[in-house]
Amino acid sequence: MRYVGRRLVIYAVTLWAAISLNFFLPRMLPGDPASILIAKMSRNGDVTEAQLESIRRLFGNPEASLWQQYLDYWEQLFSGDLGTSVSFYPTPVTELIGSALPWSIGLVGVATIISFTIGIGAGMFTGWKRGTWVDHVVPSTTLLQSLPYFWVAMVLIYFFSVQNQWFPIIGGYNVFMFNGPEWSWEFVGSVLYHAILPAITIVISSVGGWLLGMRNMMVSTMGEDYVTTAEAKGLKKRRIMTTYAARNAMLPSIAGFGVALGFVVGGFVVMETVFSYPGIGKLMITAVRANDYALMQGVFLVITLTVLVAMFITDMIYGLIDPRARQNV
């Protein structure tokens, strides 16, 4: 329990620092969202005084002191208000993020878990079979890892969507058939079908890293005395491989997995663009392109929170798997 408590304190401090940075960084950049929106609207005609006033109210009063704005920002955060997007005016940022987040977590999250599982499993196996023909598999997966996401995605689209029209080219669901997300088996089927190519892209591009890391740890763990002891005891090979060698070899990968999960939300921006897949990475691009500070802040906040939560969870799991971690806090 003390372990959990200490971790919680550290995370609370990190969270506070991250949110404060999130507040101050955009304010150091030139320009402000209100004037960007006003400039945008004045292209379509004159902006009246009443509109100016309502825009100022929407985007916070720039004449208030920074400290006051900072307090207001916290107040807004606690009431779940992330402001209004300029590039999708007048949609609230929470709504934009709310509709993008499930797609990112669903696709990239699941793909990362699949990639991790395959990588760890295959790494365990190749490590166990070190020095045999299986070793030749390792360089090829590392090669795949070095290919850029978008390139893999475009090659897959070319062969499986254009040359052979087996898979769709764009979308998170069939945009030619459904007029928006709905609850039906057909829609769910469509979502799964549309997730196949993007998921394969992610798995192909990331599995090599897990495999290599796991294999190397596996090889070094198998040189440990306790493995030799286990063998001497006459335990089954399978049991030695999984319970003795793999459990220990996995520790660094688990730590890495927490970080990887955190990047799920923000990462894969390119993949989402190539497949026109709805997701949070694309919101981030849009926000940066349009200097949409409210949206940027919202997206960064979500990413920060996700990374922290993912790391917290892995910390907890780590504590469970490795008793030493609980002692050395």
Add this chain to the structure above:
Amino acid sequence: MIRTMGRKRVVAAASMVAGLSLIVAGCSDSEGGDDEMSADPTTSADSTAGAAAGEGVATDRELVVWAGAQTPLNQTFNPFVPEVQHLALGGVYESLFYYNKAGSGEPLPLLGESFEWNADGTQLTITIREGVTWNDGEAFTTDDVIYAFTNDIAAPDYIASAEATDDTTVILSFDEPQYTNELSLLGLTWMIPEHVWANLDEDPLSFPNIEPVGTGPYTIASISDANYTGVANPDYWGGEPNLTNVRYIGIDGNQSAEDLLRTGQIDWVGMFVPEPQGMEDAGLGYINTPQDPTVLYTCSNADLGCEGDQTDVAVRQALNLAIDRSAIKDKAFVGLTGTASPTFALLGRDDQWISPDVSAESPQSPEIEEAQAILEEAGYTADADGFYGKDGEAIEMSLTSVDGWTDYNNAAQLIQEQAAEAGIKVTASTVSWNEFADGRTNGDFELIMGGVIGTSVPDPFQIYKDWFGGDATTPAGTALEPGDWNFSRYSNETVDEQIQVAASTIDEATKIAAYATIQEEITRDLPYIPIVINATQTFYNQTDYTGWPTEDNLYAFPPAWASGGAGVVLSNLGGTE
């Protein structure tokens, strides 16, 4: 990711125009199983009976369009916000007339039937179409027209009054001649129903208007963050369109749009494809209608704070002659661009406005000797390496283009080499879009590869006023006002005077005389050095649909992203037999 393409650049250059980016796709629904195209004889019989406006037969095969929107779509059909979805303007809301950017004919009457200016341009009398209803059943009246011109939301402030003299006549009065605003008054002012907009509970600018009430050929059926659909308006004044269903989708990259086109999943797109032949081979219709000039912006006016050798007119003239435009067209723009005119009139469309005293086309091959003669006459001498300079200082200019706009980057590189041939040192480099936009608007640059927005009417006036007018600029170091485009800081009293003359007349001879003076000044001073006219490519499904704008019948500006033309093109389409 988005590949660079001419149009995108101009808009980016213009950085607004249609808040959306500019690529488009149209197309069919190869996956939505029930959307078989209907060659059904009963439906076609219906359409002929219904005095349909368009060509071909009625079809319920869904036409899929990409108008350049990226996902997630901004879910709004509010005609007053920059991110309004494409079908709203022209498809649901109509203007009084449609001005065809691609042709030189008369404007096409939509909700208006005719219009007339008074002698001094301070009164515009508009006759509106009778018997038109909004798609909620209410009648379209002169009150709606007056509301569209006088509402508090976005009506222009130069309209002094708007009143109806009878049931079909509206008279707009102005304090000053407003001939030059004819396009924005008649072609870009969207008729909105007063009974909806005057009684809104919310701020009209944040009203998403998901079920827009308009008079156009389509109504909106649904919208999500990935697509939206429209269905034909059965009570459309022009007759129910043959094309019943239309779907707009959001696509994030040109490559995806190209793939969807090739596999027959979208039917109408305007976007840059370097090798259009491949698309034609795949059975798609293709048309290229170059519109927007690509130029070298020069910060030309030392009096307004520009710095660098390009402030000397002799250097600009020499550079203009040194450029090998045909090589640039072939090597950087894969041969798809049109020929630029130093008068900024669009060749072929605006020929009547080009003065006989200036050359209509920019030189297509380099004239190095003439270029060097101009430099020598202006007191420059060549150094040992052949580079020209004055008082021991060689001419040296930086030429920037936005990183990633590969055709512009290549063109800049070619210009560097070509200028060097003539002994002018130009150094090409790439910058980020933000640096480009900042430098341009603040006058902090020497030479930039950039775009000029082509005019929407067959008349170069708008370019003269917005890009060459002294009123449209500010001293270097001060950002331009939104809506002003005179990045070169060019300011010439003769030009300004003639712009005023042209603005206050409708008499062609007077305008031609005024333009001749302007053209003489600007072809000599060259604050923008014309390079080429950007390609504007459109691809469309000609297998299942007929009635598209073609070279022979260019009744509308064809690309799917073109703002305002959606209704005109869509209601003219029909299924093939």
